[in-house]
Amino acid sequence: MNQKILIVEDQLEIREVVEKYLIKEGYQVEIAENGFVALDKMTQSRFHMVILDVMMPGIDGFQVLEQIRSNSDIPVLMLTARELEVDRIKGFDLGADDYVVKPFSPRELVRRVKVILKRSFVVESENECLVFDCLKLCPHNMKLYKDEQEISLTATEFQLLSVFIQNKGIILSRDQLIRLAFGIDYEGFDRNIDSYIKRLRQKIEADPKQPIFLVTKYGAGYMFGGDA
Missing domain, CATH: 1.10.10.10 (Winged helix-like DNA-binding domain superfamily/Winged helix DNA-binding domain)
Structure with missing residues (x-):
């Protein structure tokens, strides 16, 4: 599969669970424990997708997403404990591709990742603009x-x-x-x-x-x- 996903999450137990399920499905995974580390990693490596927590110390997920969208169209799935519609809308307005609310099923998360990546990296004929x-x-x-x-x-x-x-x-x-x-x-x-x-x-x-x-x-x- 060779698709590389960056998990940005400050809670160790959640990072480990998500990482385990994604690796099981054949994805390459890197971890960032906060937004600053995530942005630094994105300047050094190419990723196919980012799973991004909203509530993090220092710089929150919305700020990280805004920085990502300033120079990249990489698919971003927001991961958060917030359930308010206004927060979901804010994420989508900033350019998020999907939104998962904690607590969540790891299997559901993997399914959403597959759907997003499938529609993000479809190769079609060059003559069909x-x-x-x-x-x-x-x-x-x-x-x-x-x-x-x-x-x-x-x-x-x-x-x-x-x-x-x-x-x-x-x-x-x-x-x-x-x-x-x-x-x-x-x-x-x-x-x-x-x-x-x-x-x-x-x-x-x-x-x-x-x-x-x-x-x-x-x-x-x-x-x-x-x-x-």
Whole structure:
């Protein structure tokens, strides 16, 4: 498998359990006991995914995530004892791909890791870029170009935008977007879609408050390119 995962967690017992289950599944694992160590390790090694605790001393997970997203689209799964919706939304707004609340099942965590990595590292034909107006989305390297300028996307954003471009002009509900982008095994919240779309608008729209690509159809869902 050779995929390398960084676990950022200050509680030893949780680190050891997560590490044990991931190694059993064939992943390479490195440990960081706090956010500072994690950021340092990420400058020295390449990882395929980060499992990131929120509540840590010194620098919390949200701050670490913000630093990661300033220069990387690596998949990030937040691991936290916080259960408030506002905290989950904050994580997604900052660019998290998924969120697991403690206490959790290690098997469920591994399952989520597999789903995220599967959709993050799909290799497709180089000739199948999706084009709409000034946007070009290329599945073979998971890159988005706007007016030939590359725009950085997380794996989750890429998957969602792919669904939108393939269904341009069609109104899609949150449930439809979840099913088409993430499959029936998705265990997140449907409101997460709103956070993902907010982030996409910030990246592709000239004015995110008056979108022309990702349009809200109130009471129905979202439509891509229908008004262009």
